[in-house]
Amino acid sequence: MTKMAPNNQPAFVLVRPQLGENIGKAARAMLNFGLTDLRIVAPRDGWPNPDAGPSAAGADEIIEKAQVFQTTAEALQDCRNVYATTVRKRGLSKPVLDPKKASQEIRRNEFKSAILFGPERSGLETQDISLARTILTIPINPTFGSINLAQAVVLCAYELSIGASLIQPTVSDLEAPATQKDLEGLITHLSTMLKKKGYFMPPDRATATQKTLRNILTKPAWSENEIRTLRGVLSTLERKDRP
Amino acid sequence: MTKMAPNNQPAFVLVRPQLGENIGKAARAMLNFGLTDLRIVAPRDGWPNPDAGPSAAGADEIIEKAQVFQTTAEALQDCRNVYATTVRKRGLSKPVLDPKKASQEIRRNEFKSAILFGPERSGLETQDISLARTILTIPINPTFGSINLAQAVVLCAYELSIGASLIQPTVSDLEAPATQKDLEGLITHLSTMLKKKGYFMPPDRATATQKTLRNILTKPAWSENEIRTLRGVLSTLERKDRP
Numbered sequence: 001m002t003k004m005a006p007n008n009q010p011a012f013v014l015v016r017p018q019l020g021e022n023i024g025k026a027a028r029a030m031l032n033f034g035l036t037d038l039r040i041v042a043p044r045d046g047w048p049n050p051d052a053g054p055s056a057a058g059a060d061e062i063i064e065k066a067q068v069f070q071t072t073a074e075a076l077q078d079c080r081n082v083y084a085t086t087v088r089k090r091g092l093s094k095p096v097l098d099p100k101k102a103s104q105e106i107r108r109n110e111f112k113s114a115i116l117f118g119p120e121r122s123g124l125e126t127q128d129i130s131l132a133r134t135i136l137t138i139p140i141n142p143t144f145g146s147i148n149l150a151q152a153v154v155l156c157a158y159e160l161s162i163g164a165s166l167i168q169p170t171v172s173d174l175e176a177p178a179t180q181k182d183l184e185g186l187i188t189h190l191s192t193m194l195k196k197k198g199y200f201m202p203p204d205r206a207t208a209t210q211k212t213l214r215n216i217l218t219k220p221a222w223s224e225n226e227i228r229t230l231r232g233v234l235s236t237l238e239r240k241d242r243p
Numbered sequence: 244m245t246k247m248a249p250n251n252q253p254a255f256v257l258v259r260p261q262l263g264e265n266i267g268k269a270a271r272a273m274l275n276f277g278l279t280d281l282r283i284v285a286p287r288d289g290w291p292n293p294d295a296g297p298s299a300a301g302a303d304e305i306i307e308k309a310q311v312f313q314t315t316a317e318a319l320q321d322c323r324n325v326y327a328t329t330v331r332k333r334g335l336s337k338p339v340l341d342p343k344k345a346s347q348e349i350r351r352n353e354f355k356s357a358i359l360f361g362p363e364r365s366g367l368e369t370q371d372i373s374l375a376r377t378i379l380t381i382p383i384n385p386t387f388g389s390i391n392l393a394q395a396v397v398l399c400a401y402e403l404s405i406g407a408s409l410i411q412p413t414v415s416d417l418e419a420p421a422t423q424k425d426l427e428g429l430i431t432h433l434s435t436m437l438k439k440k441g442y443f444m445p446p447d448r449a450t451a452t453q454k455t456l457r458n459i460l461t462k463p464a465w466s467e468n469e470i471r472t473l474r475g476v477l478s479t480l481e482r483k484d485r486p
Contacts, residue, residue, distance in 0.1 A: 029394055034384045057389060093466060095417050100405075139404070141277045146300060151272055151397045158398055161382065162343075194476065198485035212472055220463035229455055233437065237480050242441035 020051030025150035175223035263294030268393035418466035
C-alpha cells in the first residue's frame with residue numbers, strides 16, 4: 001500500500017462532533033490507514049479538546065494539524081467532490097454508494113474529495129447533506145443501524161487504503177469538478193438574482209426551495225470553466241435587453 | 244450469499260480485554276453487522292463490567308448473552324477453525340489472510356469459526372496464536388500499526404457482512420434523467436433569453452457558444468422534476484424585479 005499523495009487524499013470532515021474521545025479515535029483510525037487530512041466543524045466542546053489526545057493514542061500529529069471551521073461549507077472550500085455519510089433516506093436526489101464504491105471513485109479521481117461524518121447522536125443534518133454530490137451509506141443491520149462515529153471513520157479509511165497501490169490511472173478528458181468555493185459562488189449568484197424577483201416567496205417555503213436549487217446545482221460536478229461560463233450566463237441575464 | 248445461520252456465525256473472542264468500554268463498543272460493532280456470538284476470556288476488570296453497557300449503545304443483548312471463559316482454549320471448544328488477529332510476525336508457520344480473504348473463507352465454510360482479538364495494550368500472546376490455524380492481519384500503515392480493539396472488531400464484522408443478505412442493499416432514490424425533449428425545452432428557453440441580452444454576439448462565435456452551453460446543460464442528467472424547477476427559475480428571471 002502506498003500512501004496517497006497529500007493533495008489528493010480525501011479530507012475527513014467531522015461535523016459538530018460531541019465527544020473529544022471520538023475525535024481522537026477518528027484521528028487514530030485515519031492514521032492507521034495513512035490518512036492525515038482531518039477537519040472539524042464546530043466541535044461541541046470547543047477546540048482543542050483535552051480528551052482527543054489520549055484517545056488518539058499516538059496519532060497526535062493528526063490532532064495537531066486538524067483544521068477547525070465554523071460551518072461545513074467553510075470546511076469544504078477547496079474540495080471538488082463531497083460525500084455525505086448517512087443511513088437515512090432523505091428524499092434527496094443524489095447517487096448512493098457504499099464505502100467500497102465510494103473509495104474506488106475517490107482513489108480514481110486525481111482531485112481533492114471530502115467525506116462528511118455527522119454528530120454522534122443525530123448524524124448529518126439535511127443542510128450538510130445538501131452540500132454533497134453523493135451519499136455514502138455503510139450497509140448495516142437494518143434493525144441496529146446506529147454506528148459509532150469513529151467506527152464509521154475507520155471503515156471508510158480502511159476501504160480507501162485497500163489496493164491503494166494497485167489502482168491504475170484512468171485517463172479521461174473530463175475536467176475536475178470546480179472547488180466548493182466556486183460552486184458556492186454560482187449558487188449565491190443565482191439565489192441573489194432570484195430573490196430580487198420574489199422567487200423565494202412565500203418565506204416559509206424558502207428553505208426548501210433553496211435546498212432544491214442547491215441539489216440541482218451540486219449534481220452536475222461542473223468544472224471551473226463550466227462554472228465560469230455559467231457565471232457569465234447569469235451576468236448576461238442581469239443586463240437590460242439589447243435593442 | 245445467504246444469511247449466516249446462528250450456529251455458523253463466527254464467534255468473536257476478546258482475549259483478556261482491559262476496558263469495559265471496548266467490550267461494549269465491540270458488541271455494538273458486531274450487532275451493527277448482524278453478528279451476535281461474543282465471547283470474553285479473562286476480562287481484566289471482571290464480569291459484568293459496568294462500562295460495557297453504556298458503550299454498547301443498545302446492543303445490550305450481545306453483552307447479556309456474552310459467554311465468559313477463564314482460558315482461550317475453553318472459549319474455543321466448539322469451534323472448528325480459529326483465526327488469530329495480529330500484526331506482528333511470530334515465527335509461526337501459519338497462513339496469513341487479510342480480513343476480506345478470511346471473511347470469504349469463513350462464509351464459505353458451513354461450520355463454526357472463531358476470531359481471536361488480543362488485549363488493548365499488547366495484542367495476542369504467542370500461546371493464544373498457537374491455538375489458531377490461520378493468522379488474520381489487517382493491512383495497516385506500517386509506521387502506525389496500533390489499531391484500537393473495537394476498530395479491529397468492526398473491520399472484521401464489516402467484511403463478514405459484505406454480500407450477506409442480513410445487510411440492507413444500498414438503494415439510491417435518484418430519479419431517471421428527463422427525456423431529451425424536456426432537456427431541449429430547457430436549452431431553448433435559456434438560449435432565447437440569452438439571445439435577447441446579446442449573449443451570442445459576435446455572430447461568428449455563436450455556434451461554439453451554443454455548443455458549450457448545450458454541453459453544460461447535458462452533463463447533469465437532471466430529472467424531469469429538476470428540469471421543471473429550472474424552467475421555473477428561468478421564467479422567474481424573465482420577470483420584473485419585485486419592489
